[in-house]
Amino acid sequence: MNRLTENLSGWGRYPVAQCGLLRPERHKGLGGLSAEGGIARGQGRSYGDAALNQDGAVLLTERLNRLSAFDSERGTVTAESGLTLRELLDVVVPRGWFPLVTPGTGYVSLGGCIAADVHGKNHHHDGAFSRSVLEFELFDADGAVRTCSPDVQSEAFNATMGGMGLTGVIGDVTLQLRPVETAWIQAQHAPARDLEQALTFLQDNEHDARYSVAWIDLQSRGRALGRSVVMTGEHAVRDALPAAHRADPLQLKLRGERNVPLDMPGWLLNPLTIRAFNALYYRLEGRKTSPFIVGYDKFFYPLDALGHWNRLYGKRGFVQYQCVVPLEQAHETLRQLLDALAASGHAAFLGVLKRLGAASAGQLAFSMPGYTLALDLPFGGAATLELLQRFDEIVLAHGGRVYLAKDARLSAESFRQMYPRYDEWLAVKQTLDPQGRFSSSLSRRLGIGEPS
Ligand SMILES: Cc1cc2nc3c(=O)[nH]c(=O)nc-3n(C[C@H](O)[C@H](O)[C@H](O)COP(=O)(O)OP(=O)(O)OC[C@H]3O[C@@H](n4cnc5c(N)ncnc54)[C@H](O)[C@@H]3O)c2cc1C
Incomplete structure (x- = not known):
């Protein structure tokens, strides 16, 4: 796939990084692309350099936004990781469902919500986004796909929830929604x-x-x-x-x-x-x-x-x-x-x-x-x-x-002092990405992926 080089930034527009862009049209090719490493990017609503990769590859998921299943009885939905919360809301609210957790903008992708384990105004009641995730696909550094849930591949699940895209590329995501009577x-x-x-x-x-x-x-x-x-x-x-x-x-x-x-x-x-x-x-x-x-x-x-x-x-x-x-x-x-x-x-x-x-x-x-x-x-x-x-x-x-x-x-x-469970995370990262192919401007700045 041809790479276009472009200056990119996050929502704060600081810093700016020159990145090589990959924009897959279909979810099918994700295995091959994930094996190239780099970093995935959803809507670029993180503020700094989490979705930037100076002189490296950035995999844009914006065209991977298909919703493949919606069970309106149980309130579960399966969609590609590039689907935005706005797009999801347009489909599920008129049918009486709402995301369990939403951040302060709807212009975020499901992949971005998982990678940052975003929180909403209800965190004190309902926890973070991870509580609503039933399972997701993770394309690792070998291009292999794992299905991760709180019970299956739970280590990979936990390391990816909040792992800032550094454990692999998230493919399809299945979420539990909340029933609502009104919009x-x-x-x-x-x-x-x-x-x-x-x-x-x-x-x-x-x-x-x-x-x-x-x-x-x-x-x-x-x-x-x-x-x-x-x-x-x-x-x-x-x-x-x-x-x-x-x-x-x-x-x-x-x-x-x-x-x-x-x-x-x-x-x-x-x-x-x-x-x-x-x-x-x-x-x-x-x-x-x-x-x-x-x-x-x-x-x-x-x-x-x-x-x-x-x-x-x-x-x-x-x-x-x-x-x-x-x-x-x-x-x-x-x-x-x-x-x-x-x-x-x-x-x-x-x-x-x-x-x-x-x-x-x-x-x-x-x-x-x-x-x-x-x-x-x-x-x-x-x-x-x-x-x-x-x-x-x-x-x-x-x-x-x-x-x-x-x-x-x-x-x-x-960073190391603020995140005392870093070594635990690194042990899982090393099983998913032993050569450290997934990396971003943020991970290199903070030494995420390097031994303590
Ligand atoms: C106005 C505004 C309000 C906000 N309010 C809140 C809030 O209330 N609570 C909160 O928690 N956050 C909030 N945020 C931050 C935002 O929710 C997160 O930064 C979220 O990660 C952005 O999603 P995105 O799709 O834009 O991801 P990006 O910014 O593109 O990427 C963010 C991270 O996700 C990773 N990623 C994205 N897609 C994938 C994928 N398919 N596979 C693997 N990794 C992936 C990237 O590598 C990167 O590390 C807010 C942001 C804005 C601009």
């Missing part, structure tokens, strides 16, 4: 005056809805540090809908998408504009304290309404820092992170805080019981990298870790 969510917001109150709301029974997340105002300072709007939701039952939606409760008129047409000037997102936006957002969203009905797309994927929103950060791109910190001392750890951000003078636009539940079985999976904080920063060169290094020190000192799907700059040393 709507019953949501409710609660303004939290500071970090402490936000954490209380997130762990409070009263607010212990299936889905919860806090939008955090990263410009707040002093006593208001960490002020947030805590947003909760449940799948709405038919009787809770307004009469207009009750006749056809599984039909949703999806919003049209607007696009950011070109790179915005770098000054657009500055401390003044960000502060003004955050103050307005806090006021408007914090008011919605009574339950209200909202379409699933608006609730789960608010950012998808603006296509190419990553262009708002201009040509230099941005980095997202996402970490998880254990429950014990979570308040203190998060306070130190927010203080370090405030002291740096950096203006972070988007901040999200979520509660995470039990850890996944994957040796490299991100989740652990605690709180995860994600924040977006315009990429400003050395000063940004210095701040993120400071964040790493705080996170490490409190037993937390950085999410590889969002990372573009962690050091190999910090």
Whole structure:
């Protein structure tokens, strides 16, 4: 197959890598291609270099998006790994089913969801994506295909869930879905005056809805540090809908998408504009304290309404820092992170805080019981990298870790400390890929695949 060489980046547009692209049309040839190694890529929604391979091969799965089986009685579905959650939702929601776990964008492939073992707003209830995976095919470095499930080839299953594409190429995927009565969510917001109150709301029974997340105002300072709007939701039952939606409760008129047409000037997102936006957002969203009905797309994927929103950060791109910190001392750890951000003078636009539940079985999976904080920063060169290094020190000192799907700059040393089950993972990787053919810009930067 001919390779086209192209400059690629992740969603943050930093870094950029020159990669040789392979774009199979059919799932049939995956065995031959996987034996060539390189790294698979779904929708490129990981932020950093997980789906990049400088001077190496990148296998694009975007054309492998066929849905081959849907059991509408049991709510199971089998599809190629390039199918996006959006494409899946279009088929299953009108028939009364919904993914058990979804991240904050629908423009992700099933393969990407497995490789990062993504989490959603319900992690504290339902765990990560791995909980919904009944089985998948894995094309290993010999081009052989293994069928992996929690019971069969379970080592390969666990090493691939969160293994960032480094154990092989995922082919067909079978998922368990959740039954829903409607395509709507019953949501409710609660303004939290500071970090402490936000954490209380997130762990409070009263607010212990299936889905919860806090939008955090990263410009707040002093006593208001960490002020947030805590947003909760449940799948709405038919009787809770307004009469207009009750006749056809599984039909949703999806919003049209607007696009950011070109790179915005770098000054657009500055401390003044960000502060003004955050103050307005806090006021408007914090008011919605009574339950209200909202379409699933608006609730789960608010950012998808603006296509190419990553262009708002201009040509230099941005980095997202996402970490998880254990429950014990979570308040203190998060306070130190927010203080370090405030002291740096950096203006972070988007901040999200979520509660995470039990850890996944994957040796490299991100989740652990605690709180995860994600924040977006315009990429400003050395000063940004210095701040993120400071964040790493705080996170490490409190037993937390950085999410590889969002990372573009962690050091190999910090990675090893944050992921203590690395050696277990490596032992499985060596059985699937003894020559280390599957590798990416991320894996080489972090020394993933090398002995301790
Ligand atoms: C707006 C936005 C919101 C997000 N919200 C969340 C969130 O709430 N929770 C969360 O967990 N994540 C979130 N993410 C991150 C995103 O869910 C993950 O990065 C996911 O992996 C992206 O899927 P993708 O198809 O774009 O994969 P890519 O970015 O293309 O690849 C990601 C990883 O998956 C591997 N991979 C992809 N396909 C295959 C395959 N067929 N076989 C083997 N490996 C494969 C790649 O090698 C790479 O290591 C968000 C991202 C964005 C842009």
